[in-house]
Amino acid sequence: MSVHRRPFRVTALPAVAAAAALAGCSPGGGVRVDPPPAPPADVAGHCAALHEKLPETVAGLARTPAEPESELTAAWGGSAIVLRCGVPKPAKMLDPKQEGIHVNGVAWLLEKQDDGSFRFTTGMRLAYTEVLVDAEHATDAGMLVGLSAAVAAAVPEGIAS
Numbered sequence: 593m594s595v596h597r598r599p600f601r602v603t604a605l606p607a608v609a610a611a612a613a614l615a616g617c618s619p620g621g622g623v624r625v626d627p628p629p630a631p632p633a634d635v636a637g638h639c640a641a642l643h644e645k646l647p648e649t650v651a652g653l654a655r656t657p658a659e660p661e662s663e664l665t666a667a668w669g670g671s672a673i674v675l676r677c678g679v680p681k682p683a684k685m686l687d688p689k690q691e692g693i694h695v696n697g698v699a700w701l702l703e704k705q706d707d708g709s710f711r712f713t714t715g716m717r718l719a720y721t722e723v724l725v726d727a728e729h730a731t732d733a734g735m736l737v738g739l740s741a742a743v744a745a746a747v748p749e750g751i752a753s
């Protein structure tokens with residue numbers, strides 16, 4: 593009798609997972625992400641191009657609708673990973689002692705926050721893009737791989753004004 597139950601449980605799990613995924617996409621299922629102040633038109637254009645190239649998953653987390661909807665913002669795993677494009681140049685970017693990493697040809701300023709989370713901000717691109725990562729998911733910079741590929745494809749190298 594347990595042999596008959598096992599296939600039922602296996603086939604029921606995808607249905608439960610699908611229902612949970614749909615619940616996350618329903619109205620009110622998004623995460624609040626405040627867009628940066630309105631960037632110049634050329635920067636907003638680069639951000640719109642980036643928005644189109646962003647991956648559906650980052651670090652195994654599915655994309656979450658950002659509210660309000662904007663081409664300047666995106667989120668994955670609720671608020672675990674949040675992206676804002678068109679942010680002002682961080683003051684810490686001028687400090688030569690600040691830590692940074694390069695991932696897939698994209699330079700990122702690395703700032704550890706007091707709560708254990710991290711803020712990564714692109715450098716040497718015509719639009720600054722900020723990625724906030726909660727403490728739980730900030731243990732592996734590998735999550736920047738897909739985001740770096742999107743940035744490299746959509747935001748040209750240069751120095752944003």
